[in-house]
Every structure is written in C-alpha cells, then in structure tokens.
Amino acid sequence: MIAFTMLALVSCNDDEFLEQSSPDQLTSESFWRNAEDARSGLTAAYAELESRSNFWDGWQEGRPVVEYFRSDYAMPGPDATNYGHWMSIFNFTYTNGHTFVDVLWTTNYKGLNFANQVISKVGAMTSEQISDAEKKQIIGEATFLRAYYHFKLLTLFEQIILRTDIISQETLDKELAGRPESWTAIINDFKTAAEMLPPTNNAENLGRASKGAALAYLGKAYLxxxxxxSSSESSDFENAADTFKQIVDDGVGNYSLEPNFLSLFNGENENNSESIFELQFKSGDATSWNATALHFFVGDWSVGGWGGIEASMAAVNEMKKEGMIATNGLYDNRLYGSLYFKDSFYNDTNTNQMQGYTWDVLMNDTYGDTHDNHVYFRKWLPNYVWNNGYVGVNVVLMRYADVLLMYAEALNENGNTLKAIDLINQVRNTHGLMPNLTVSSQSDVKAQIIHERTMELTLESTRFFDLRRWGMLDQAMQAAGRIGFSAPEHSYLPVPLSEIQANSKID
Structure with missing residues (x-):
C-alpha cells in the first residue's frame, strides 16, 4: 500500500502561515519517481477489487451477503439468523445506513481514487523515469480498473458519483451522475483499456487486466x-455482439472451455484456459498473506464450514428439469459442480462423496437426520473444508463460458439465433455433457439462455443482475417467497447515509 502524507500547515502568527513538508516522507507529489513507484501505485489500485481491503465487512461477508443472498435461489444458512445485518439484506429490510452498503460504496471509491492517481501521475512520468511500453501497460490497467470500479458501483447502486480525476478540495463534494452518463464513462474506459493492453498475460502477470478482460467487460457493459x-439504445445488443466476436471468433486471448467444470472453483486448476479475469489468492507463508475464508462462509456445518448460506430446492429442480440425458447417464453435470444435496450421486459409497463421506452420513452426524429438503452450494469449496483454515483458492470473476453465453444472448436478440444455438451447445457439451439443443425459435432460445446461465453461473454474482436486466425480478422473488421484495425499491442499493451526510451536493 502506498503511504501518502499531507503537507502540514503550521501557524507562525496571525498574518502568515508557513507550509512545511517532512524531508524524509513521501507525499502524493513526490512519490511517483520511477517504474517501481508506478507498479506500487497500480498494486494499490488492484487491492480494492471486490472490496478485498476490508476483509470481513467487504470481501468475506459484505460482498457474499449482498450479491449471493439477493438471488432467488439463495437461503440463509443455519448461522445466518445470528446476524441481523445479514438477514436484513435477505429480507430486503436494509436501510442506507447498513454496514455492507457503506463498505461496498467506500471500497470501490478507494479503488477509483488509486486508479485515477496512477492514470494521472504515471501519465506525467518521462521516458527517463519509465519506459514507454511499461507506461502504456500500467495506464491501460489502471483505466480498466477505473471502468471496473464504476461498473461495479453502477450494478449495485442506481446512481453513482463519477470519479475520473484525482479528488481535489474543489471536487470532494460532487453530485450524482445520471445512468446514461455513467454508462458512457464506463464504456469509453473499457474501450481505451482494450486498445492499450496485450491480448493476454503470461505467468508473471497472472491476475492483471488484459485486452481479453477489457473486451469481455466491455461486452458485458453493453449487455x-x-x-x-434508463439508458438502453437500439445498438446495445449489436455493440455487445461485435465486442464478444473479437474474443470468440477473432481469438483475442486464445481462450477455451475447461472440460473439468468442478476444477474451475476448487483451487485445483487456477488461471486455466477459461479464466479471463481471476482474483489471485494464496495461503500465507513467510513472505506474504493473501488468503481467503470464502469457503467457510459458503460451506455448510456438515463439511466444516460456518453455515452462512444455503441453496433452495428450486435451484435443484431448475437444474434437473432436462432430465438425466447427459452422456454419462446423469443430470447436466454442472448440477454436481454447483450444488450438493440428497441424491444417489452423493450417496454412492464408492465415488462422488463430499470429503470422503456420503450425504446421509454427513447429515446424520451433523443434524441427526438426512436433511432431505436442504441444498448447499459447492462452488468455491476446496476439496476439503475441514481444518483447512484460510486458503489460497482463487475466485474467477470472468470466464470464457460467460462470454460465450453473453455472446449467444446478444446474437439471439439481433436475430442470429442459429449461431447463438451453436455457442450454447459448446458450453452444454463441454461443461454439462449435455446433448445439443432441439429448440430453434428466438423466444425458446432466450428461455434456454436463462436456464443455461443458471446451470453455468450459479453463485458467481450474476443471478440478481441478470433477473433485473431481463425484467424478471418481481416474478422470481414472488416465486421464491421473498415477500419483502419490491422491484422499484430494491432493484438497487441506496446511496449510503455516510455519503449523503458528507457530500453537500447530495440530498
């Protein structure tokens, strides 16, 4: 983390002031001396991704509770009812003073502040301080991060403050921007980043933004x-399709689907050919500590987790609805990579057990019964949760499978349904071992895309936002029995009370 110190104002008398700075400390003006400083500044900008800098109220609990609990397929786990601030998110009774609402807002704006400093200060460096090639790379990554933080904020909050410059005393208080203006800023930054960055990264630059990542998020922003x-234009789907085409058809990034679906989430196959943008974690050692305990939040008591979240039986029913037609005689295999529940698959004493035990044994030992109607998430769990402590399991934020499905959706909306079907089949065949689709109409393919995104992306922070953009939030929440939900009131989080109180231009 970069340390900045403010200039101290020391009063000499009533008429004059002496401005002094400590000679042995760096200021925001003197810090940016060379390429090493530029890299350090960029590291600080990355550190705020997904609110990681606030480990508990941001990354560990805030983001999962806000993004997972608001899915219609999520239920509070047995431990969740002990936390009123978790349950208020689930029940949609939160206010603008909620801890998680505040943390998600502030950490993303911290990221924006760091990104803007990099863009401005590294941009002012001379060729003697940093090579032109590295300067371009670092500014490109910072521009991607600025777009990412704005995009994250705009998906969570209905209105945001656009921050595209270093904050000054004059701009500290700033009004909320309209959503069309915000989308324009996000799209322009992703475009700029895509032009500046290499197609992909090598082993030394894992986790950093690339052209492939910038294009993937640009297409997602259009979608x-x-x-x-409030902002849609007739060209949005076409622009999204044109953007995704560069990745899928033109081969930017050279991505491909990983056949082992479960390995995408258990830490056994990190930074694989399907990964486009991935949060890097590692277990602590003598030199650093960058671990995560997300598996404890997701994992049920029965496997050694904290029991923070469950899935609903509706999720299982949706994932089973095509029947046992996979090529290995099972349901769509993505079901087993996403959820665990009472099923012959998990009660096979020879294979497919969780941590070496069948479902019935785990449930009987933990709850005293077979827990027939309970369902738990399997994503983000290492192979063993028990006694695993803080782990280094990476979290993928953008996958090639998601790009293929978004590309299919954009193409289908533009009337290119046949090509959309081909893209969907690629994902179904590889990850689900499922046969090709038999549907052919545009409306049926759209319905299939909705199903495929459930199969593919459950617990990957997409469901609530997908339902919102499809205009299906009220319908889905009513079906899930979430009676406290109202789309006009709860589609977005409110601007935090702390921002309203501190910013004179927001009321």
Missing amino acids: YKAGDS
Missing part, C-alpha cells in the same frame, strides 16, 4: 446497458 430502461 447490461441494453437491459437498463
């Missing part, structure tokens, strides 16, 4: 904008 009634 989300298309579903935003």
Whole structure:
C-alpha cells in the first residue's frame, strides 16, 4: 500500500502561515519517481477489487451477503439468523445506513481514487523515469480498473458519483451522475483499456487486466446497458455482439472451455484456459498473506464450514428439469459442480462423496437426520473444508463460458439465433455433457439462455443482475417467497447515509 502524507500547515502568527513538508516522507507529489513507484501505485489500485481491503465487512461477508443472498435461489444458512445485518439484506429490510452498503460504496471509491492517481501521475512520468511500453501497460490497467470500479458501483447502486480525476478540495463534494452518463464513462474506459493492453498475460502477470478482460467487460457493459430502461439504445445488443466476436471468433486471448467444470472453483486448476479475469489468492507463508475464508462462509456445518448460506430446492429442480440425458447417464453435470444435496450421486459409497463421506452420513452426524429438503452450494469449496483454515483458492470473476453465453444472448436478440444455438451447445457439451439443443425459435432460445446461465453461473454474482436486466425480478422473488421484495425499491442499493451526510451536493 502506498503511504501518502499531507503537507502540514503550521501557524507562525496571525498574518502568515508557513507550509512545511517532512524531508524524509513521501507525499502524493513526490512519490511517483520511477517504474517501481508506478507498479506500487497500480498494486494499490488492484487491492480494492471486490472490496478485498476490508476483509470481513467487504470481501468475506459484505460482498457474499449482498450479491449471493439477493438471488432467488439463495437461503440463509443455519448461522445466518445470528446476524441481523445479514438477514436484513435477505429480507430486503436494509436501510442506507447498513454496514455492507457503506463498505461496498467506500471500497470501490478507494479503488477509483488509486486508479485515477496512477492514470494521472504515471501519465506525467518521462521516458527517463519509465519506459514507454511499461507506461502504456500500467495506464491501460489502471483505466480498466477505473471502468471496473464504476461498473461495479453502477450494478449495485442506481446512481453513482463519477470519479475520473484525482479528488481535489474543489471536487470532494460532487453530485450524482445520471445512468446514461455513467454508462458512457464506463464504456469509453473499457474501450481505451482494450486498445492499450496485450491480448493476454503470461505467468508473471497472472491476475492483471488484459485486452481479453477489457473486451469481455466491455461486452458485458453493453449487455447490461441494453437491459437498463434508463439508458438502453437500439445498438446495445449489436455493440455487445461485435465486442464478444473479437474474443470468440477473432481469438483475442486464445481462450477455451475447461472440460473439468468442478476444477474451475476448487483451487485445483487456477488461471486455466477459461479464466479471463481471476482474483489471485494464496495461503500465507513467510513472505506474504493473501488468503481467503470464502469457503467457510459458503460451506455448510456438515463439511466444516460456518453455515452462512444455503441453496433452495428450486435451484435443484431448475437444474434437473432436462432430465438425466447427459452422456454419462446423469443430470447436466454442472448440477454436481454447483450444488450438493440428497441424491444417489452423493450417496454412492464408492465415488462422488463430499470429503470422503456420503450425504446421509454427513447429515446424520451433523443434524441427526438426512436433511432431505436442504441444498448447499459447492462452488468455491476446496476439496476439503475441514481444518483447512484460510486458503489460497482463487475466485474467477470472468470466464470464457460467460462470454460465450453473453455472446449467444446478444446474437439471439439481433436475430442470429442459429449461431447463438451453436455457442450454447459448446458450453452444454463441454461443461454439462449435455446433448445439443432441439429448440430453434428466438423466444425458446432466450428461455434456454436463462436456464443455461443458471446451470453455468450459479453463485458467481450474476443471478440478481441478470433477473433485473431481463425484467424478471418481481416474478422470481414472488416465486421464491421473498415477500419483502419490491422491484422499484430494491432493484438497487441506496446511496449510503455516510455519503449523503458528507457530500453537500447530495440530498
């Protein structure tokens, strides 16, 4: 983390002031001396991704509770009812003073502040301080991060403050921007980043933004904008398709689907050919500590987790609805990579057990019964949760499978349904071992895409936002029995009370 110190104002008398700075400390003006400083500044900008800098109220609990609990397929786990601030998110009774609402807002703006400093200060460096090639790379990554933080904020909050410059005393208080203006800033930054960055990264630069990542998020931004009634334009789906085409058809990044679906989430196959943008974690050692305990939040008591979250039986029913037609005689295999529940698959004493035990044994030992109607998430769990402590399991934020499905959606909306079907089949065949689709109409393919995104992306922070852009939130929440939900009131989080109180231009 970069340390900045403010200039001290020392009063000499009533008429004059002496401005002094400590000679042995760096200021925001003197810090940016060379390429090493530029890299350090960029590291600080990355450190705020997904609110990681606030381990508990941001990354560990805040983000999962806000993004997972608001899915219609999520239920509070047995431990969740002990935390009123968790349950208020689930029940949609939170206010603008909620801890998680505040933390998600502030950490993303910290990231924006760091990104803007890098863009400005590294941009002012001379060729003697940093090579032109590295300067371009670092500014490109910082521009991607600025777009990412704005995009993250705009998916969570209805209105945000656009921060595209270093904050000054004059701009500290700033009004909220309209959503069309915000989308324009996000799209322009992703475009700029894509032009500046290499197609992909080598082993030394894992986790850093690339051209492939910038294009993937640019396409996603167009797709989300298309579903935003305040900002959508007739060209959005076409722009999304044109962007995804560069990745899928033109081969930017050279991505491909990973056949082992479960390995995408258990830490056994990190930074694989399907990964486009991935949060890097590692277990602590003598030199650093960058671990995560997300598996404890997701894992049920029965496997040694904290019991923070469950899935609903509706999720199982949706994932089973095509029947046992996979090529290995099972349901769509993504079901078993996403959820665990009472099923012959998990009660086979020879294979497919969780941590070496069948479902019935785990449930009987933990709850005293077979817990027939309970369902738990399997994603983000290492092979063993028990006694595993803080682990280094990476979290993928953007996968090639998601790009293929978003590309299919954009193509289908533009009338290119046949090509959309081909893309969907690629994902179904590889990850689900499922046969090709038999549907052919545009409306049926759209319905299939909704199903495929459930199969593919459950517990990957997409469900709530997908439902919102499809105009299906009220319908889905009513079906899930979430009676406290109202789309006009709860589609977005409110601007935090702390921002309203501190910013004179927001009321």
